[in-house]
Amino acid sequence: MALADDIRVLTGAPVFSRLPEEALRLVAFGAVRRYLAEGEVLFHEGTPADSAYIVVSGRLGVLAADGSTTHEPAGPGTLISELALVSAVDRKFTAIAERDCEVLGISRSLFRRLIEEYPQAGAIIEARIRENITRLASDAAALKARFAY
Numbered sequence: 001m002a003l004a005d006d007i008r009v010l011t012g013a014p015v016f017s018r019l020p021e022e023a024l025r026l027v028a029f030g031a032v033r034r035y036l037a038e039g040e041v042l043f044h045e046g047t048p049a050d051s052a053y054i055v056v057s058g059r060l061g062v063l064a065a066d067g068s069t070t071h072e073p074a075g076p077g078t079l080i081s082e083l084a085l086v087s088a089v090d091r092k093f094t095a096i097a098e099r100d101c102e103v104l105g106i107s108r109s110l111f112r113r114l115i116e117e118y119p120q121a122g123a124i125i126e127a128r129i130r131e132n133i134t135r136l137a138s139d140a141a142a143l144k145a146r147f148a149y
Helices: 003-010 021-030 108-117 120-147
Strands: 032-036 041-043 051-063 094-107
Touching (some): 108 120
Antiparallel strands (some): 051 094
C-alpha cells in the first residue's frame, strides 16, 4: 500500500482526522503494517500495550478473557487500544481477526515524536480523552438508578 493510502486510512480515525498532512505522513511512515489471517490473535488481554492499531482492512473481534464479545467488531478506520498511545497500560481485551485483516501499528514512541513535532496533536488527544471520560461519566450516571435500592 502506498504512503498516500496509509494517510487516507489514518484520517478515518478521529485522533488523526484533524492533523495536517505532514503530521499524518510522519505517522504513516513510522507505522508498522501487519497482516493477520482469519483467527489470528493481534494481542491478548492483560499483555502490556505499547502501541495502538488502526484497521486498514478486514475486521477484528474484541473479546473479554472468557471469550465473550466486549464491543462491536473493529472494521476499517477503527483505532483500537488508543490509550496505549499515551500511557503504559495492559490490554483490556483480546483482538482477533474475524477475517483476513491488515492493521497499522502505531507505537507510543512514534506518537510521542508526533506530539513533539506537532504539538496540536497533543491538544487533539487531550480533547478526545476528555470526551471519552465525559461519555463514561454520563453512561455511569444513566445506570445509577438501576443500582439504587
